[in-house]
Amino acid sequence: MLGVMDSFQATIDADGRIEPRDAMPEGYRKTLIRQIAQHAHSEIIGMQPEGNWISRAPSLRRKAILMAKVQDEAGHGLYLYAAAETLGVDRADLLDLLHAGKQKYSSIFNYPTLTWADIGAIGWLVDGAAIVNQVPLCRCSYGPYARAMVRVCKEESFHQRQGFEILHTLCNGTPAQKEMAQDALNRWWWPSLMMFGPPDASSTHSEQSMAWGIKRHSNDELRQRFVDMTVPQADVLGIRVPDDELTYDEATGRYSFTQPDFAELYEVVKGNGPCNQERLAHRVKAHEDGAWVREAAAAYAEKQAKKMQGSAA
Ligand code: BYC
DSSP, X not given: OOOHHHHHHHHHHTTOOBOTTSOOOHHXXXXXXXXXXXXXXXXXXXXXXXXXXXXXXXXXHHHHHHHHHHHHHHHHHHHHHHHHHTTTOOHHHHHHHHHTTOSOOOGGGGXXXXXXXXXXXXXXXXXXXXXXXXXXXXXXXXXXXXXXXXHHHHHHHHHHHHHHHHHHHXXXXXXXXXXXXXXXXXXXXXXXXXXXXXXXXXXXXHHHHHHTTSOSSOHHXXXXXXXXXXXXXXXXXXXXXXXXXXXXXXXXXXXXXXXXXHHHHHHIXXXXXXXXXXXXXXXXXXXXXXXXXXXXXXXXXXXXXXXXXXXXO
């Protein structure tokens, strides 16, 4: 007779989906909670660098688009916290862990948005990197995470296009505007490459996560895919990727490129990036300021539940 864990392994081997009520090894559940929580936290912390420009967007159209994008990121956070909760955790506890610095969020959001071109660069590069990372997650072995990713990826594609369009406008504007776009690319290129995580040889979780069908590709494979996709787009914009070693290999159809400074990634992940303290302090304040909303929602839910009980009796 098959044991419960045999049925888990059989589903993984057949490339099937694990659903919340299925038996799963504790390590699988923990890995998913870690990754999904980190992903959810990244979405809501990621609202801050862009939110910084809502009041200064250069036109009503740009402002409306940026507000919609920042709201989308909040929505992504909600889908992801809901996916994490299917694994038996509570989002309130996950937020407490984030606020206590015990769970991570993506390194990329610890860099400042200094100019309007940075909003273009985030859409083009950061959302572009997110798409490369997240499209394979639509085939993740855990059903609720995979399904959340399908919707997130559709929205990210739109975000990436809007970022590219901001930079396209700047690159076809005055020389000073084009210079601003180049400066944004110079500053966001290396942190974008770091988003994919440490090199494969130093990645602690990749091997097991790939065996479980959580990750479908290694960090280095996705980083390479991102470079191959993005360099021709920089050519269209007429700006230069800040890498003197960048070369195209006709035989493989791939670029060879300089790796980012992973010592910087580790420092940022440890909390020593340019904006870590500011981002976390802002998040904690937003959480505290929102306490009355959570209390009101809980009181309303309780009232509704009592009403339902009353009508059922
Ligand atoms: N930043 O063994 P590894 C967005 C950590 S939101 C921080 O390779 P794994 C957007 C890693 O957690 C985009 N930490 O790990 C939102 C691990 O530490 P722990 C967010 C990082 O999990 C708003 C250690 O380093 N996307 O797009 O196999 C506006 C060793 O790494 C980072 C996701 O979260 C990093 N960059 O692979 C605009 C995608 N890299 O936990 C845009 C889902 C690594 O052992 N996540 N670490 O203490 C993933 O795909 C994977 O978790 C990663 C890392 C590829 C990021």
